[in-house]
Amino acid sequence: MSSPVPHWQHPEFRRGARDMVGIALGIGAWGLVTGMAMVKSGLGLPLSLMMSMLVFAGSAQLAALPLIAAGAPIWVVWATAICVNLRFVIFSAGWRPYFGHLPRRQRLVLSYFTADLNYVCFMRRFPEPRPEEGQLPYFWGGVAVNWTAWHVLSITGIFLADVIPSQWGLGFAGVLALLGLTGSLLSDKATWVAAVVAGCASVAAYAMPLKLNIVIAIAAAVAVGVMMDHAKQALAGRTTGGAP
Template identity: 75%
Template sequence: MPDAAPATTAAPSHARVWQHPEFRRGAREMTGIALGLAAWGLVTGVAMVKSGLPIPLALLMTFVVFAGSAQLASLPLIASDAPIWVVWATAACVNLRFVIFSAGWRPYFGHLPLRQRLMHGYFTADLNYVMFMRRFPEPRPTDEQGPYFWGGVAINWVTWQGMSLLGIALADRIPTAWGLGFAGTLALIGLTGSLLVDKATWIAAAVAACAAVAAFALPFKLNIVVAIAAAVAIGVLLDHFNPSAPQAGKAAS
């Protein structure tokens, strides 16, 4: 009797995706952390307008870039007329973690057509990656993974974009004295804390923090780039010397 064909996540219909129990589970689990996402999205929307971006460009940025950390890292550079290569390099360095995410997701979604993989890449975010890996620790494709992914995306993308648009619309009405930047920082610290799950991630975070402080005097907030480079380097080293640790390869993110 021939072996059964391996399960895949490929191409269930839209109706099946929306109706699948894993879609509801992914949405429900992402809802639990949506408050932090909402705060950070609101801060990013306000920051884009406060930094001098016209509203059309702010709208374009929030929908095209869809990466809050890259947006916030590049905004002060744009406002200070930094060279365009510095803006691009900073955004690219801040988003290096998505290379790691892509490598982690390859065993699950690598078999999909290019168009679907590009869609997954656009909607990928830090926390839906973390939630997905907790739900599916074994790196092999199954039918449940697609609906779970899109359930988390539905909450993550709508929450972020909705609050970012609200921040853009209300930026001129929200006083700077409200300290939204600090609130956003607290939200990001809370989200980052949920990613520190083992020794490798704690080490990478500590190295990044020390590097950011040590390089604080650099212009154009390049200390962020230094911190990211340090975290990636230590993550690669941890993965090299301890490849059996399940989280070592993800430490740099």
């Protein structure tokens, strides 16, 4: 549903930006660590800048970097990045009732800017899955803060990678930031179970070469999530007396 005023002048734009301000500190910290990691892994300045701007997915970047540094086959790098980003397929399905009516070109633009915490904030603001006034301005308000926080700190980390000492422990700070972001996504029993299964699978398969334990952990979490979803639907069908 189109807004009668430009998105940036709509009250929902400001609300979306405000909802992301507190989260942006953790996002920025993780962006700083990711920017430093890209340079320290040997990508160099130009490729690091290009990867930061084009990929715009910190978890996929950090999963792919050790594989690139180790000279892993390109299919392993791509498979790992795709598995790490499988959650965006779920996000896209969740956003479809809100933005499915928009032209394809506009939806492609939106898809580049989508992020985990944008999704969480948006769903809290608009819990009913239908188009409403103010949804696009709210989306762009959150994106303006999220995208800026990530890239400003990521590019800062790229340029200062050789200046900031590793002894500062920014890698550990980045891990803490990611844990904080992950914790905010654990909103129900299913997500908690999937997270625990992923953690256990990752530790159990830690000895796998080329960081393939990450792929195994994601596959295990997705499998458990699908099983729990089917079980929930079957239970609901039996409760209502309908077919599962």
